Amino acid sequence: MKSLYHFNKSTTLSIGFVIFGVLVRLVQYLNNRSLWFDEANLALNIVNRSYLQLLSPLENNQAAPPGFLWIEKLSIQVFGNTEYALRLFPFLAGIVSLLALFIFAERYASRWAAPIAIALFSSLPYIVYYGTELKQYSSDIMIALLLSLLLVPVRYKILNKRQIIVFFVIGGIAIWISHPAIFTLGGLELAYLITTPKQQRKALLFNRIPIYLTWLFSFGCLYFLTISNTLNNDNLVDSWKARYPQSILDILWLLDALGRFFYRPLGFIGIIDGVAILAFIVGCVACYRRNRIIFMSLTAPVITTLIASYLHKYPFRERLILFLVPFFLILIAEGVIFLISQTTQPQTTQPKKWVKRFGIFVLVALLIHPITNSTSIIFKPELKQEFRPILEYVKSNQQPGDKIYVYFKGMSHMKYYAPKLGYSQTDYILGTYELPDEGEILPAEWQRYQQEFEPFRGQKRVWIIFRVDDSEEETLLSYLNQIGRQVDIYKQKGAFVSLYDLSS
The missing domain is CATH 3.40.50 (Rossmann fold)
Incomplete structure (x- = not known):
């Protein structure tokens, strides 16, 4: 683990990309574009309903966590019914996500992988876009990163009473703000229980049972009060039905779903899509060999989300899995650094040299379009439906x-x-x-x-x-x-x- 306060060249570069990401999002936010179709539909629910009514199924084929809706309702009551007020929480969530990824990557990624992951996160189009849209996907990312920062450091520790209270309160609230928070919480904790040494597993389980029960109770209340009613919306449910696997053995769906992830929500286009997939595969191997616990922490939320999709409970598609983007980006960055860091040896000079050059090509290919696109936003913010x-x-x-x-x-x-x-x-x-x-x-x-x-x-x-x-x-x-x-x-x-x- 790296010291967060050891400011070297890579850390300085990471800070620079964080500042760049904040600038891009701030310019887009201040541009104050009109609400587009989906935003307007959600805004009508927020504006015209009371806090209690926001627990009922939303109109206009909309669905969002009640905690997110309550924050939005409070925002327009405090700051007025404006686009700025409606987009304030997603914007702040995007900024917090940048800072959270900076801390997470500096702690757990390899030295030069951190600035690459942050550079991609700062500039990839869908992440930038949802950072200033009246939707819950920006806060989904924030919640996933904050929960990871909370859980990873105490993965095998026995918690005291104060820590237990903090954990079940934070987890219980997170579930109401972000629907996929349960996948981050459940994935990480299940992975740590499985990998805990056998002689410590029983003690760890009994120590955390109060936390798990509180999380389950919170999710159960959320499910019966809001999610179950939302599932009665045939139009909304049918719109995602084709995105589920046909059976538990549908491996083609799994490969297709993972492959599509690199196009959307990651946003890599054309041949760069394949380059990103290659970097991801290499990064998985490199990260697993370097630190299996961190590799498991990055992949556990992905696995639990896939399981939910196989059970036809949560679509593994597009914006609904935007919260998994930071974990993928760290693994992609690890793959790039692994390729670039290959040193030459006398007996294999040419192959190693070729691998390093290829790694540099991969780095440039992955970064050039997002950085260029985000830079253009600073001078000409994007519009959609004015x-x-x-x-x-x-x-x-x-x-x-x-x-x-x-x-x-x-x-x-x-x-x-x-x-x-x-x-x-x-x-x-x-x-x-x-x-x-x-x-x-x-x-x-x-x-x-x-x-x-x-x-x-x-x-x-x-x-x-x-x-x-x-x-x-x-x-x-x-x-x-x-x-x-x-x-x-x-x-x-x-x-x-x-x-x-x-x-x-």
Whole structure:
């Protein structure tokens, strides 16, 4: 184990990447982009419900831990109903995660693996993105890292009464803030119990039974109060059903799930995906040979999550397993350092030299895109669905008697932003139908879309708001251009509004 306070070149480099990661997230947070579809749906639940009502199944096909929802509710009550307040906790969780990974990697990773893991964590696109989104995935990462920092140092120790109280309180609360916290808690503790020397196992088990019972009780309450009700949402459950293995022997699913992890949520693209997988495999071998306990600590949460997926209880896919990213990154970094650190020997000069050069290539290949992408965010923060400036434009240019129609895809955005700009529900009409995004549009579908605008025929000024991509603009406006005249159009990323004269 390295001393956290021994500041060498690698530690200084790690600190530099932490600062870089904080800067990227701060710039993206301060950019204050509009809520996108999923965020708006979750925000409506948070804004319109009481703390007790947030225990009930959420509307709009949303699911989130009640602890996370309560923190969000408190945030808007203290700081106001704004995007800044709604994204404050995910943003702070992202910053805490950076610091937690710095401490964890400096303690338990090899010397130069730490700055590589932190560099990747600071800059990989999905991690940066979820660090400023109104979703629980940023806090999932934070909870996983904080629990690891808590449990790894005391893996085989007999805890005193004060420590026992601290552990069952922290673990019990973490379960309510982060759904996958149970996989980190259960995975680490189970791994340590299994590997404890036989003569010490009984004492360790009896010492920690109060902690385990408290965690189980906390999770049981969470399950029966919220999770079991969420599982009754067929749309939500069906959306993940295809992501589960077919049977306990479905090895192809396992290989596919692990392979997909490097594309999303890790975010490696193209051939770099394969490079990252290779580095991960090498890192697993290198870490296992260097310190089996640390290797087990990094892989135990992964294994318990996979077991839950085989039991069809938790999908091992995409953003739901973002909390596992730090553990994967440390193993990837260990693989890179193992390749680079190969020293030459007289009888094997060429092979060793080749391995070292390949290791340098792997390092550059893994870092170049994330660092470049994150650096660009500092100068040009990312936008997604800028509905707020669209509605502000309508508000500032609207005349008495104007009508407002919102295409179906913008319904959640309108419900959230309209009250903030002084609109009541009678001031606009929400669409009830959307054309299919892909494939040929059938005559019946086209006719159903056309019926959306029948109430506005004969109106002089109709503002028609679309929350869609640019590729859909021509199709959506083609019918309106047949029945009326476009007077004005205003566009933003992922949304636009057209003013039409439909009086003729």
